[in-house]
Amino acid sequence: MKALFIISLLIIPLLLIVFRPEHKPNTLITLERVERAGYACETYEIFTKDGYGLSIFRIGNSKANRSGRSSSTTAPQSKPVVLLMHGITSSSDVWVIEGLANPLAYDLVDQGYDVWLGNSRGNAYGLRHLNMSSEDRQFWRFTFHEIGTIDLPDIIDFILKQTHETSLHYVGYSQGTSIGFVLLSTQPQYNMKFKTINMLAPVVYINHIRTVLKHLAGFVGTYTPLYPFLSDRPMFGSKILRYLLGIEACRSVHANPTFCAFIVHRLFGGYSGYMDKSILPDLFNSQPTTCSLHQALHFLQLYHSKQFLQYDLGPEGNQRRYNQSTPPLYNLSNINPRYPIHLFYSDYDEYSSKKDAEALAEILGNRSATHFIDLEHFAHVDFVWGSNIKEVINKPILEIINAAEKNSAA
Ligand SMILES: *[C@@H]1O[C@H](CO)[C@@H](O)[C@H](O)[C@H]1NC(C)=O
Ligand SMILES: *[C@@H]1O[C@H](CO)[C@@H](O)[C@H](O)[C@H]1NC(C)=O
Numbered sequence: 484m485k486a487l488f489i490i491s492l493l494i495i496p497l498l499l500i501v502f503r504p505e506h507k508p509n510t511l512i513t514l515e516r517v518e519r520a521g522y523a524c525e526t527y528e529i530f531t532k533d534g535y536g537l538s539i540f541r542i543g544n545s546k547a548n549r550s551g552r553s554s555s556t557t558a559p560q561s562k563p564v565v566l567l568m569h570g571i572t573s574s575s576d577v578w579v580i581e582g583l584a585n586p587l588a589y590d591l592v593d594q595g596y597d598v599w600l601g602n603s604r605g606n607a608y609g610l611r612h613l614n615m616s617s618e619d620r621q622f623w624r625f626t627f628h629e630i631g632t633i634d635l636p637d638i639i640d641f642i643l644k645q646t647h648e649t650s651l652h653y654v655g656y657s658q659g660t661s662i663g664f665v666l667l668s669t670q671p672q673y674n675m676k677f678k679t680i681n682m683l684a685p686v687v688y689i690n691h692i693r694t695v696l697k698h699l700a701g702f703v704g705t706y707t708p709l710y711p712f713l714s715d716r717p718m719f720g721s722k723i724l725r726y727l728l729g730i731e732a733c734r735s736v737h738a739n740p741t742f743c744a745f746i747v748h749r750l751f752g753g754y755s756g757y758m759d760k761s762i763l764p765d766l767f768n769s770q771p772t773t774c775s776l777h778q779a780l781h782f783l784q785l786y787h788s789k790q791f792l793q794y795d796l797g798p799e800g801n802q803r804r805y806n807q808s809t810p811p812l813y814n815l816s817n818i819n820p821r822y823p824i825h826l827f828y829s830d831y832d833e834y835s836s837k838k839d840a841e842a843l844a845e846i847l848g849n850r851s852a853t854h855f856i857d858l859e860h861f862a863h864v865d866f867v868w869g870s871n872i873k874e875v876i877n878k879p880i881l882e883i884i885n886a887a888e889k890n891s892a893a
């Protein structure tokens with residue numbers, strides 16, 4: 484497997500020369516994707532308490548809808564709120580890639596929900612800071628811990644204030660699930676700010692990940708003095724690297740779909756049996772976006788330690804930050820949600836395995852409910868990009884959310 488990965492790294496530049504794609508970079512942002520799909524969209528700029536500027540998007544706060552019809556009965560402010568959070572090296576675009584058959588976001592809007600798409604520091608919508616430039620190394624000194632303990636609660640509080648609500652429904656995908664668990668375990672007062680919690684491809688315990696990237700854990704899965712040199716940088720920030728990995732080539736509509744699908748499978752967690760190749764050009768226009776290398780290192784640490792631990796900064800760094808030589812565990816006992824946390828997982832996903840999701844469910848006990856997607860080749864990307872999500876993802880989530888709304892109205 485390791486050899487295959489290295490060979491593929493060597494072959495990709497060759498393929499690039501062979502295919503000679505035309506480059507017509509598409510610079511659409513989430514707002515434009517949503518509007519082109521026929522929905523009204525608003526952008527909100529927020530600053531986190533530690534100074535990062537994030538753009539987040541809101542769909543459905545308007546009477547227009549996909550069919551162009553309007554409902555004059557619902558006042559925009561009174562709709563229940565749903566927040567969708569993307570995964571690592573991704574952004575709000577993940578939910579609204581052009582060509583997707585049935586995006587969850589639009590199904591939610593059509594059923595009358597006020598849908599918000601969040602973004603985290605370091606991605607294409609989170610490259611600003613009050614006092615720093617994204618060129619500064621200090622800017623990139625964060626992991627998904629800061630995203631979960633600062634970005635996520637700040638986004639939630641901003642939305643609740645805007646909408647005059649006290650709680651919201653949450654849908655997290657991949658790292659969007661990790662940050663939810665980080666927040667609930669470190670700031671338990673947030674448990675009550677969530678109505679339903681829907682976790683797609685949960686990434687908490689990752690002892691059974693199968694991606695070839697796990698082999699990197701042997702080198703950097705624990706703190707080494709090389710960390711400060713390796714990290715404090717964006718991942719996928721280098722255009723040369725993006726060319727070498729084939730990402731730039733695949734932004735063209737003339738790129739070879741089989742080749743680009745192969746890149747998706749390598750980068751995003753396994754061959755997908757359900758992804759429609761027609762979404763590939765727009766997928767590559769927005770993914771992968773930048774993230775901090777610390778985020779990737781933190782995940783490799785979880786794999787290496789087999790625990791849901793805070794970031795390992797080395798004995799001295801840990802002493803300074805945590806007042807102990809090893810990083811503390813995220814305490815899942817602090818999680819006390821109003822409704823059981825819904826875990827959606829498959830057996831084929833290379834990042835979120837059935838064994839790990841079920842181990843998490845066992846620890847959470849009645850605080851979780853499992854939704855095993857019993858389909859062969861339902862890969863990590865299929866939770867958001869599968870052509871069958873209407874049936875396997877959107878429908879159960881809508882049932883869960885609708886039931887909770889009915890329950891609270893009763
Ligand atoms: C930004 O810099 C100002 C002045 O140096 C300081 O007062 C403020 O706390 C800084 N804000 C953040 C979020 O770092
Ligand atoms: C969208 O249109 C349908 C009718 O086709 C209507 O029932 C629904 O309320 C509309 N949604 C919004 C958000 O206006």
Ligand SMILES: *[C@@H]1O[C@H](CO)[C@@H](O)[C@H](O)[C@H]1NC(C)=O
Nearest residue numbers: 801802803804805806807808
């Ligand atoms: C750090 O840990 C030591 C020993 O466990 C304890 O005595 C001390 O109060 C802690 N300091 C802080 C600031 O928490």
Ligand SMILES: *[C@@H]1O[C@H](CO)[C@@H](O)[C@H](O)[C@H]1NC(C)=O
Nearest residue numbers: 671812813814815816817818
């Ligand atoms: C975890 O939290 C629970 C309850 O919130 C507490 O009783 C327990 O001591 C905590 N465990 C650790 C290791 O901090």
Ligand SMILES: *[C@@H]1O[C@H](CO)[C@@H](O)[C@H](O)[C@H]1NC(C)=O
Nearest residue numbers: 819820821822823849850851
């Ligand atoms: C789990 O069970 C306990 C004890 O029966 C109960 O207090 C709690 O509300 C339950 N939690 C959920 C999320 O159903």
